[in-house]
Amino acid sequence: HSTLVSFVAFLFVIGVFILVLGFIGCFGSITQSPRMMCLYMSLETVIMILEVAAVIGVLAYRTKIKSQADEGFEKYVKKYNDNTTDEDVKKAIDVIQENLECCGYNNTADYGSISKAPASCCLEEVPSYIRCPANKRFTEGCRDKLASFVNSLVVMFGAVMGLAILLSAITILGACYVRRSGEQYDKIA
Secondary structure, three states: OHHHHHHHHHHHHHHHHHHHHHHHHHHHHHHOOHHHHHHHHHHHHHHHHHHHHHHHHHHHOHHHHHHHHHHHHHHHHHOOOOOOOOHHHHHHHHHHHHHHOOOOOOOHHHHOOHHHOOHHHEOOOOOOOOOOOHHHEOOOOOHHHHHHHHHHHHHHHHHHHHHHHHHHHHHHHHHHHHHHHHHHHHHHO
C-alpha cells in the first residue's frame, strides 16, 4: 500500500513540475529569451531523466508489483464477506471480477460456502443483493487473469513512457532551435 501511495505522489510531483515547465517554455518561446529557453531545456532534461527512472523502476519492481497485486487480491477475496471489509475494497474486487470474467482468487470456493460468492461472479448481470446460482457463475479464478492483466499494464506503462521520453527528446531539440533562433534575433535587433 505504501509503495502505491509513494508512486502516486511521485507522479503528482512530476505533473506539477510539467505544468510549471510548460509556462516557462511558452514564456521563453514568446519572448525569444535564450536564457529562458536554456532553463526550459535544462528542466526538460530533468523530466526526461525522471521518466527514464520511472520506466527502470517499474521494470525493476515488476515482479514485486505483480506479487503485491496478487497477495492483496487474495487477502481481500478471503475477507470479502466480513463486515469489517471496506465497501471500496469490495467494489474494486467486483470490478476486477466483472472485467476479467473470473470469480475468487482460485475459484468460487474462496468465498466459503457457494451461497457467499458475490453478484460480480455471475455470468449475467444481477442486482448486488442477489446471489446467482452456482451454475451461472464464472468458474475460473482470477489469479492467472490478474497476473496477465498486471503484466499487460506494466508493458503498456513502458510503451507510454517510451513515447513520453521520445516526445521529451523532440521538445528539447525544438527548444534548442528556438534558443539559437533567439540568439540570431538578438543580433539583428
